[in-house]
Every structure is written in structure tokens, then in C-alpha cells.
Amino acid sequence: xxxxxxxxxxxxxxxxxxxxxxxxxxxxxxxxxxxxxxxxxxxxxxxxxxxxxxxxxxxxxxxxxxxxxxxxxxxxxxxxxxxxxxxxxxxxxxxxxxxxxxxxxxxxxxxxxxxxxxxxxxxxxxxxxxxxxxxxxxxxxxxxxxxxxxxxxxxxxxxxxxxxxxxxxxxxxxxxxxxxxxxxxxxxxxxxxxxxxxxxxxxxxxxxxxxxxxxxxxxxxxxxxxxxxxxxxxxxxxxxxxxxxxxxxxxxxxxxxxxxxxxxxxxxxxxxxxxxxxxxxxxxxxxxxxxxxxxxxxxxxxxxxxxxxxxxxxxxxxxxxxxxxxxxxxxxxxxxxxxxxxxxxxxxxxxxxxxxxxxxxxxxxxxxxxxxxxxxxxxxxxxxxxxxxxxxxxxxxxxxxxxxxxxxxxxxxxxxxxxxxxxxxxxxxxxxxxxxxxxxxxxxxxxxxxxxxxxxxxxxxxxxxxxxxxxxxxxxxxxxxxxxxxxxxxxxxxxxxxxxxxxxxxxxxxxxxxxxxxxxxxxxxxxxxxxxxxxxxxxxxxxxxxxxxxxxxxxxxxxxxxxxxxxxxxxxxxxxxxxxxxxxxxxxxxxxxxxxxxxxxxxxxxxxxxxxxxxxxxxxxxxxxxxxxxxxxxxxxxxxxxxxxxxxxxxxxxxxxxxxxxxxx
Amino acid sequence: xxxxxxxxxxxxxxxxxxxxxxxxxxxxxxxxxxxxxxxxxxxxxxxxxxxxxxxxxxxxxxxxxxxxxxxxxxxxxxxxxxxxxxxxxxxxxxxxxxxxxxxxxxxxxxxxxxxxxxxxxxxxxxxxxxxxxxxxxxxxxxxxxxxxxxxxxxxxxxxxxxxxxxxxxxxxxxxxxxxxxxxxxxxxx
Ligand code: HEM
Numbered sequence: 091x092x093x094x095x096x097x098x099x100x101x102x103x104x105x106x107x108x109x110x111x112x113x114x115x116x117x118x119x120x121x122x123x124x125x126x127x128x129x130x131x132x133x134x135x136x137x138x139x140x141x142x143x144x145x146x147x148x149x150x151x152x153x154x155x156x157x158x159x160x161x162x163x164x165x166x167x168x169x170x171x172x173x174x175x176x177x178x179x180x181x182x183x184x185x186x187x188x189x190x191x192x193x194x195x196x197x198x199x200x201x202x203x204x205x206x207x208x209x210x211x212x213x214x215x216x217x218x219x220x221x222x223x224x225x226x227x228x229x230x231x232x233x234x235x236x237x238x239x240x241x242x243x244x245x246x247x248x249x250x251x252x253x254x255x256x257x258x259x260x261x262x263x264x265x266x267x268x269x270x271x272x273x274x275x276x277x278x279x280x281x282x283x284x285x286x287x288x289x290x291x292x293x294x295x296x297x298x299x300x301x302x303x304x305x306x307x308x309x310x311x312x313x314x315x316x317x318x319x320x321x322x323x324x325x326x327x328x329x330x331x332x333x334x335x336x337x338x339x340x341x342x343x344x345x346x347x348x349x350x351x352x353x354x355x356x357x358x359x360x361x362x363x364x365x366x367x368x369x370x371x372x373x374x375x376x377x378x379x380x381x382x383x384x385x386x387x388x389x390x391x392x393x394x395x396x397x398x399x400x401x402x403x404x405x406x407x408x409x410x411x412x413x414x415x416x417x418x419x420x421x422x423x424x425x426x427x428x429x430x431x432x433x434x435x436x437x438x439x440x441x442x443x444x445x446x447x448x449x450x451x452x453x454x455x456x457x458x459x460x461x462x463x464x465x466x467x468x469x470x471x472x473x474x475x476x477x478x479x480x481x482x483x484x485x486x487x488x489x490x491x492x493x494x495x496x497x498x499x500x501x502x503x504x505x506x507x508x509x510x511x512x513x514x515x516x517x518x519x520x521x522x523x524x525x526x527x528x529x530x531x532x533x534x535x536x537x538x539x540x541x542x543x544x545x546x547x548x549x550x551x552x553x554x555x556x557x558x559x560x561x562x563x564x565x566x567x568x569x570x571x572x573x574x575x576x577x578x579x580x581x582x583x584x585x586x587x588x589x590x591x592x593x594x595x596x597x598x599x600x601x602x603x604x605x606x607x608x609x610x611x612x613x614x615x616x617x618x619x620x621x622x623x624x625x626x627x628x629x630x631x632x633x634x635x636x637x638x639x640x641x642x643x644x645x646x647x648x649x650x651x652x653x654x655x656x657x658x659x660x661x662x663x664x665x666x667x668x669x670x671x672x673x674x675x676x677x678x679x680x681x682x683x684x685x686x687x688x689x690x691x692x693x694x695x696x697x698x699x700x701x702x703x704x705x706x707x708x709x710x711x712x713x714x715x716x717x718x719x720x721x722x723x724x725x726x727x728x729x730x731x732x733x734x735x736x737x738x739x740x741x742x743x744x745x746x747x748x749x750x751x752x753x754x755x
Numbered sequence: 756x757x758x759x760x761x762x763x764x765x766x767x768x769x770x771x772x773x774x775x776x777x778x779x780x781x782x783x784x785x786x787x788x789x790x791x792x793x794x795x796x797x798x799x800x801x802x803x804x805x806x807x808x809x810x811x812x813x814x815x816x817x818x819x820x821x822x823x824x825x826x827x828x829x830x831x832x833x834x835x836x837x838x839x840x841x842x843x844x845x846x847x848x849x850x851x852x853x854x855x856x857x858x859x860x861x862x863x864x865x866x867x868x869x870x871x872x873x874x875x876x877x878x879x880x881x882x883x884x885x886x887x888x889x890x891x892x893x894x895x896x897x898x899x900x901x902x903x904x905x906x907x908x909x910x911x912x913x914x915x916x917x918x919x920x921x922x923x924x925x926x927x928x929x930x931x932x933x934x935x936x937x938x939x940x941x942x943x944x
Contacts, residue, residue: 198839208843208854208861218843219864225836226865229759229793237790 096180097187104189105210106173110136111185114152118187122210126171126192140164140173154186155179163193171204172196174217191215258313265306272299309451312373316457321370323461327487328368330360330395330412337375337393344383351390352379359397361410365485370458374466375414377451378478382418385476389419398481403463410486415479422472431468432456502725505531505626506619508553512536513543513569514585515561523556523585523610530619531626540569547573552580554622556606559586559597567600574601581622585610594683604682620728635714639706642744646704651750659750666703667742670696674738681731689727690719705741756802757866758791763832765791767824768809770831780808796868799892818897825901830908841909848906848914848934852876852886872899882936885919891927903932913937 101107101120108119108130116139117132124130130139142152145160154177165172175190192206194217211218276296283289315321334354345352375393382391398413405411423431432452459466462482470476510532514520520536527534535550537543541564543557555573559566570582581603586593589607597605604618651659673696680688697712711730718726768777784804791797810820833841844858845851852874859871873889888899896918903916914936921930 202839205846206843207845208857211843213860216864218840218861222837222840222862223865225840226759226794229762229836233758233762233790233792237792240790 100178100187100189103212104175104191105212106171106175106191107187107189109180109185109187110154110177112154114154123171123173126204127166127168129166129168129170138167140166162188162190163196164188165193165196169200171201191217194218194221258310262306262310266303269299269302269306272296273303309454312454316454321458321461324367324369325365325485326368327363327365329363330356331362333368333372333375334393334395336372337379340376341379341383341391344380345391348383348387350383350386350388352383353390353392355392355394357394357396360395360412361486363487364410364412365487366482367462370462371414371482374455374458374480375416377455378416378466381451382416382420382476382478386418386420389475391416391418401481403481403483405483406485408486409483411481412484413479413481415477417475417477419475422474423468423470423476424472428468428470432466502616502620502728503625506623507531507626508623509533509535509550510619510623511543511546511552511555511580513538513540513555513561513566514558515539516558519558519608526610526612526615527619532619532623540564540566540572543569544572547579548576551578554580554619555582556585557582557602559584559588567597570601583618583622591683595679598679598682602682603678617724617728620725621732637707637710639710641705641707641741642748643704643706644748646702646706647745647748648750650703656750663703663745663748666699667746670700670703670738670742673699674735678735686719686727690716693719700741703745705745708738708741711737756797756799757793757869758795758797759793760802761791761797761805762793763828764805764809764824766832767827768813772813776812780805780812783812784808794866796866803894817894821895821897822901822904825898825903826905827901828898829902829905834909848910848912848936849876849884851906851910852884852934879933884934886932886934888930888932889924889927890929893923893928896921896928896930899930900932903934 097107097109097118104120106120106123106126108123109117111117114136115132116130116134116136119127119130136142137150137152142162142164144163145157157177158179160176162175162177163172164175172193173188173190174193174196175188177186177188179186191211194206194211197204197206198221208218273296276292276299280289280292280296283292312321334356338352338354342352379391379393392415394413394415394417396413396415398411401411401413403411456466459480459482464480464482466478466480468476468478510527512520512523512527512534514523514536515538517538520538524534524536535546535552537546540561543555547555555570557566557570561569566584566586570584573579573582582601584597584602584605585608586597586605587608589605594605604621606614606618650662654662673692677689677692677696680686680692693712693715697709697716700712701709711734714730715727715734718730765777768780786801806821806824807817810817813820815823840858840861844854853876855874856871859869863869863871870891872895875887875889877885877887879885886903888896900916900918906912906916907914914934917933917935919931919933921928923929
């Protein structure tokens with residue numbers, strides 16, 4: 091290949107080339123090079139044209155043949171261009187040829203205005219690729235910085251949450267220790283005291299402290315539920331008067347103790363019955379009221395309920411905006427503290443709050459309000475008092491249903507008779523329930539496992555079994571199932587903390603006749619015991635009118651038989667019995683669920699359907715139940731519900747056994 | 756596609772509609788982290804659903820959205836970080852388009868799993884070319900169209916861009932644009 095040919099080949103590969111002879115004189119530049127560097131004229135010396143940055147010249151001398159493997163970085167003396175490349179020796183003493191491309195890094199730095207072309211760079215020249223790589227890596231660094239920033243934020247948030255929890259734990263422990271100490275010391279003193287009056291006082295102290303402890307724990311549970319986002323809104327019908335009354339009931343003791351007037355003020359235009367989350371509203375009002383009482387030393391605390399006419403909130407049809415406010419004549423809150431008071435551990439002197447009732451109570455109320463779209467507002471004037479208020483949209487109920495029945499326990503017998511078994515693996519619960527049951531005059535047998543319960547039930551008869559659900563080994567459901575397989579089985583009532591509707595259906599399906607929510611409430615217990623047990627000696631039994639009607643009215647059945655014919659009668663009777671049994675179990679389930687609306691509905695329907703089949707006694711009882719519910723008389727409902735299953739069976743058995751005796755035969 | 760593309764998308768949505776909307780888009784796709792690493796290859800389906808979700812969130816048809824994304828890519832995003840590279844690609848729109856393949860080829864040495872589009876340019880006259888776009892992906896013609904509509908801004912010229920054909924091919928999409936320079940040309944802006 092001739093030198094010319096080689097030069098031609100090289101020029102095809104590289105955009106910027108020129109020849110250098112032994113005297114370092116430059117010739118034959120490519121057209122691309124000439125266009126960037128017009129000063130490059132044949133005959134000029136390399137060193138005059140370019141500052142040679144690489145290779146490094148020793149004593150300013152350039153001996154090309156020593157640099158055949160060197161990187162060349164040349165910067166035009168007029169700074170028109172910088173080149174990056176190498177020299178190759180041409181054949182037959184024709185000198186050397188520089189081959190290369192613009193030095194991209196230098197150009198971008200010092201001559202960015204020169205428009206280089208992508209094709210100035212040979213494919214195998216990685217300058218462009220590198221440039222892209224670097225630019226992209228810079229982006230990567232930015233991405234990673236953003237990512238670390240976010241991770242750091244997440245870490246800080248987790249740290250904060252952790253710290254909050256630790257703080258909460260510290261405050262809670264402190265708060266629990268005080269009342270617990272009260273319980274322990276009061277009880278230990280009881281043992282040493284012979285004085286009846288003193289003992290009573292000590293027991294009272296123990297009881298109050300224990301209630302205080304329960305309060306703290308309830309706060310903590312609520313708080314953690316809210317924090318975990320597990321609080322859900324409920325919707326129930328409630329009476330506004332009942333709501334405010336219950337708020338007053340809970341706080342009146344404290345108010346009287348401090349000599350503060352507690353006033354409930356429901357304005358006349360507030361609908362009497364509403365639908366909403368009554369429990370959460372009550373909790374908010376109780377928290378705000380007890381907080382107000384805490385910071386008020388004299389004067390009054392007023393809880394007012396009115397229609398909010400100023401709030402601009404979108405309402406659905408049939409809703410009203412109800413404004414609740416709790417104002418006091420207490421010490422007031424300085425302006426600068428107003429934003430902080432909803433923080434869980436805020437206290438007036440900035441130290442961790444030593445009163446959880448306040449610290450968590452306000453925070454919980456705020457969160458509960460948020461769930462209902464209600465923001466709690468505070469206004470306060472130092473030395474004059476504070477007012478907390480919030481507005482909630484609630485559905486108006488024109489006719490209240492009978493979800494909650496008035497319940498006067500005095501109307502029920504205060505002693506009962508019969509033998510009751512109680513099953514619970516928790517020894518303390520077992521002992522306490524046993525004591526309560528004995529106070530009713532009952533004979534009680536307490537056992538602590540499902541197996542013991544089965545064994546005992548098969549050897550002595552019981553009138554009632556109260557069965558804990560969650561027990562190690564055999565649980566209450568299995569134990570109840572096995573007991574129900576025995577010959578004569580008493581009603582079994584579940585003791586459980588799980589009272590969601592689907593759980594209750596499950597208990598019913600497994601042969602339980604009712605449930606009691608743990609911890610057991612006195613009134614609920616009375617209701618359940620009265621349902622299954624007869625009144626005790628020397629006690630007025632439940633005063634219900636006895637039925638004067640026959641179990642079945644043969645005339646009705648005869649008439650029916652004649653009207654539709656015997657064959658049809660038999661078929662219709664089958665349908666009737668099935669339908670009545672189904673409705674009856676609906677009725678019993680509604681009763682167990684405490685769903686008094688459905689109970690009334692089922693009783694009402696049954697009353698008319700059973701009377702058409704001559705079950706006059708059953709119809710009469712159903713009517714009584716329906717009426718008692720409408721009259722909201724719980725003790726009457728209990729009285730008539732008592733033994734309803736037995737009476738119903740009796741009636742249905744008679745219908746089933748009925749044989750038409752034609753007068754002709 | 757590379758995280759780079761996602762980040763460009765994010766940049767556009769945030770710039771035009773604010774950060775909350777972008778968060779909403781990520782939420783709707785159940786993507787947790789909002790950081791895409793520019794040099795990481797993400798599944799094409801992620802890219803396409805990001806685009807679809809963004810279109811929906813901004814109340815646009817997917818094609819219209821892709822168009823504006825292409826325009827944003829060329830006129831705002833690429834110049835910021837890849838300005839020098841764009842500048843090298845050509846002095847005028849036609850030269851630029853002729854070098855698009857070279858541009859994407861150079862990128863390939865850094866982006867190892869890169870699947871670049873392939874363009875071919877046919878001169879109809881000095882003032883008019885036909886550009887064929889070939890892709891292994893379906894559905895991105897409007898993105899190209901958006902980029903082409905950004906070219907006149909970049910070069911400060913007047914041009915008419917016309918989509919002549921768009922067809923799905925066995926694996927991907929192929930479309931043909933006609934691009935015409937109009938009036939006196941003024942050179943790069
Ligand atoms: C500095 C400028 C540019 C850079 C850094 C760049 C980079 C990229 C990258 C990283 C991808 C993703 C490919 C993959 O993940 O496999 C891509 C795709 C794409 N680029 Fe570019 N690009 C640039 C300019 C352009 C221009 C000017 C066009 C003009 C039409 C273009 C058209 C496309 C198209 C249509 C795709 C989608 C891939 C496909 O169709 O299959 N790009 N580019």
C-alpha cells in the first residue's frame with residue numbers, strides 16, 4: 091500500500107488528520123480540520139500551530155518516532171480547536187500522520203460555542219460515550235441522593251414514632267403506678283383493720299384507684315388503636331338527651347367533689363334522635379368535660395349542644411349540623427400554648443405531662459373528631475376560662491327505634507334460685523364471677539377447663555352454664571358442643587370479649603343460647619340470669635300476667651281443616667311449622683344480639699301467623715313481647731322472653747300432633 | 756425502559772401539575788418508592804403503565820400525553836442533562852434526524868440493555884424528508900411525533916411534521932413522517 095493510500099484510509103477513519111515531516115512541518119490537513127482551524131497552513135511548524143500538552147516534551151523537543159505509542163493532546167495556539175489522537179509513521183520516509191478527533195472535554199470546557207458534529211468522532215472513539223456516561227452518572231448520583239434523602243426521612247419518622255412510644259410508655263407506667271399503689275396499699279390495710287367503717291373506706295379507695303387504673307388502660311388502648319388506624323366509625327341511633335345525661339353521669343362525681351356546677355344545655359331546636367357514632371361522641375364529650383373539670387377550681391362547666399348555623403359544611407338530605415361545646419370558668423390557656431394542647435405529652439410547664447387523662451384525652455378527642463370530620467376548636471382567655479367546640483353532621487331520626495331499652499334492675503328479682511356452672515380458665519375471673527353469682531343466692535360450681543365442664547354436666551343437673559370461649563386445650567365452643575350432645579342440657583351462655591355480629595352468629599350456631607361480654611356488666615348479667623333462672627325464695631317473682639289462653643285452639647284448626655280440605659291442611663301445616671321454627675330462631679337470635687328492632691318485628695309477625703294456626707297462647711306471648719319492646723320495658727321483655735322457646739315448642743308440638751276428628755267419623 | 760425516561764416523566768408531571776399528582780399516580784399503580792434510578796432498566800410494562808396512569812391523571816388521551824412528553828423530552832429535559840450530546844447531533848433538523856441512530860448507538864455503550872429505536876431518513880427534496888421510525892415497542896409513535904414537534908423550537912426554524920402511516924409490525928411499531936421546512940431558515944437557536 092502506498093503512503094498516499096494509507097493516508098487516504100486513515101482519513102476515512104478519522105475526521106481530523108494532518109501530516110508532520112521530520113522537521114515538524116505540517117501539511118495535508120483534512121477538510122474537517124481546516125474548517126475548525128483555518129490557521130493550519132502547509133509549511134507551518136507543529137509547535138507554532140499547537141501547544142503540545144501530551145506527550146510531555148522534554149526540553150521543548152519533540153521526537154516523533156519516540157511517541158508512536160503516545161496519546162497526543164494538541165491545543166491550537168489560537169484556541170480554535172483542541173485535538174486528541176496519535177501519530178502513525180508513514181511508509182518510505184514520508185513522515186508521520188496525526189490522526190484523531192476533537193478533544194471533547196477541552197472543547198466543552200473552553201470552546202462550547204464551537205458546533206462539533208457527532209461524525210467528527212470515529213465510532214471507536216469513546217469520548218462521546220464517556221461524556222454520555224458521565225452525564226448519566228451525574229443523574230444517578232442525583233437519584234441516589236434523593237433516595238437517601240427519602241430513606242433518611244423515613245428513618246427519622248420511625249425514630250420519632252419510636253420516641254413517642256417510649257415517652258408514652260414512660261408516662262403510662264407512671265400513671266399506672268399511682269392508682270395501682272392505691273389498690274395495693276388500701277387492700278393490705280383492710281386486712282389489718284377491725285373497724286368496719288375504716289374497712290369500708292379502704293375498700294372504697296381500692297375501688298376508686300382500680301377504676302382509675304382501668305381508665306388509664308382504656309386511654310392507652312384507644313390511643314394505640316387510633317395510632318394504628320384501626321378505629322372505625324360506627325353508626326347507631328341515639329337520643330341526644332341520653333347522650334348528654336350519660337356524659338353528666340360520668341362527670342358529676344368529680345364536679346361535686348370540687349364544688350363546681352356541671353350544666354347540660356341542649357337547645358330546643360336540636361333533633362331529639364340522631365344517627366351517628368354515639369360512643370365516639372360520648373368519649374369526646376367525656377374527655378373534654380373531665381379536662382375542663384380538671385382545670386377549673388370554681389364556677390362551672392357547661393356542655394352545650396345546638397344547631398351550628400355558621401359552619402359551611404355540605405350536608406346530605408336529612409342531616410343536621412350539631413355543634414357541641416364544653417366551656418369552663420377555669421384558669422385558661424396562654425395563646426402560645428394553644429397549638430400544643432393536643433400533643434399527647436404536653437403539659438403547662440412543658441415537661442412530660444403527668445396526667446394522662448389530660449394529655450392523651452385531648453389528643454384522642456382530636457383524633458376521634460377527625461374520624462367524624464370534626465375539628466376541635468379552642469378559644470381561651472387567661473383567668474376567664476376556655477371553650478372547646480366541634481361540629482358534626484348527623485342524620486336526623488324522626489321516630490326512634492328501640493335499640494336501647496330502659497332497664498330498671500329493681501323491677502327484677504334480686505335473688506334467684508338454681509344451680510349454675512361457671513367455666514373459665516382464669517382463676518381470678520372464676521372466683522369473682524362465682525362471688526357475684528352467690529350474691530344472687532345461686533348455687534355455683536366453678537370449673538376451669540372444658541373437659542371438667544363436660545364431666546360435671548354429665549353428673550349433676552344444672553339450670554345454666556356460663557362458659558368462657560377462649561380456653562387452653564378444649565375451647566368453650568367445643569365444650570358446649572359436647573355438652574349439648576348429652577341428654578338433658580341446660581342453656582349455655584358464652585363469656586367472651588368478641589361480640590362482633592359474625593362471632594355471635596357463630597356462638598348461636600354452636601348451640602349457645604346467649605352471650606355475656608367480658609368484663610361482665612352487672613345489668614347484662616342480671617338480664618341473662620333472669621332469663622334462665624326462676625326467682626329465689628322470699629323474692630317476688632317476675633310479675634307477668636299469666637296466660638289464660640289454651641296452648642292451641644282446636645276450633646281454629648278444625649275450621650281451617652274444613653276450609654282447605656284435609657290433604658291441603660297437612661301440607662300447609664308442614665309449611666307453617668317450618669316457617670314458624672325459622673322465624674322463632676330469628677327471634678331468638680335477635681334477642682341474643684340485643685337487636686330489639688328485629689326482635690319486635692319478629693314477635694309482631696309471629697303473633698299474627700301463629701294465631702292463624704290456633705296457637706293462641708304463643709300469639710299472646712308474642713304480642714306481649716312486641717308491646718314490651720315498644721314500651722321500652724326491659725324487665726317485661728325479659729319476663730316474656732323467659733321460657734319462650736319452651737312455650738313455642740309446646741304449641742308447635744300440639745299443632746303437629748293435632749288430628750282432625752271429623753264429626754262424621 | 757431506563758429509569759431515565761421515568762424520571763423525565765416525573766419531572767414533566769411535577770413541573771406542570773405539582774408533586775401531589777405524581778404521588779397519586781404512583782399510588783394508583785401501587786409503586787412505593789418514587790425514585791427511579793436513571794441507569795437501571797425497568798420493565799417496559801412499568802413504563803407503559805406509568806404513562807397510561809399519568810395520562811389518566813392529567814385527563815389526556817394516551818397519545819396526546821405521549822406527544823407532550825416527547826416535546827418536553829426534547830425541549831426541556833434532554834437539553835438540561837444531555838445538552839452537549841444534543842448539540843453534537845446536528846446543526847439543522849435534517850442533519851439531526853440523520854444522526855439520531857448514531858446518537859442512540861453511542862448511548863448503548865453505557866446502557867447495556869438498551870433497545871434503541873431505529874430511524875431512516877429519505878430525502879424527497881432539499882426542503883423535505885421522510886423519516887421512518889422503527890421500534891421493538893408498540894405505541895410510542897406519538898412520543899416521536901412530540902419530539903419532532905420540538906425540533907423547530909430547538910433549531911429556531913419553521914417546519915411541518917406530518918404523520919403519514921403508523922402500523923404495528925410483528926414485534927413493535929413502524930411509522931412514517933413527512934417533514935418539511937417552511938420559509939426562510941434561521942439556523943440553530
Ligand atoms: C440526548 C438525547 C437522547 C437520549 C439521552 C436518549 C435516550 C434514550 C433512552 C435511554 C431511551 C430508552 C430506551 C430503552 O430503555 O431501551 C430512549 C428511547 C427512545 N428514544 Fe431516545 N434519547 C435521546 C434523544 C432522542 C431523540 C432526539 C429522539 C427523536 C425521535 C429519540 C427517540 C427515542 C424513542 C422513540 C425511544 C423509544 C424507544 C423505542 O421506540 O423503542 N430519542 N432514548
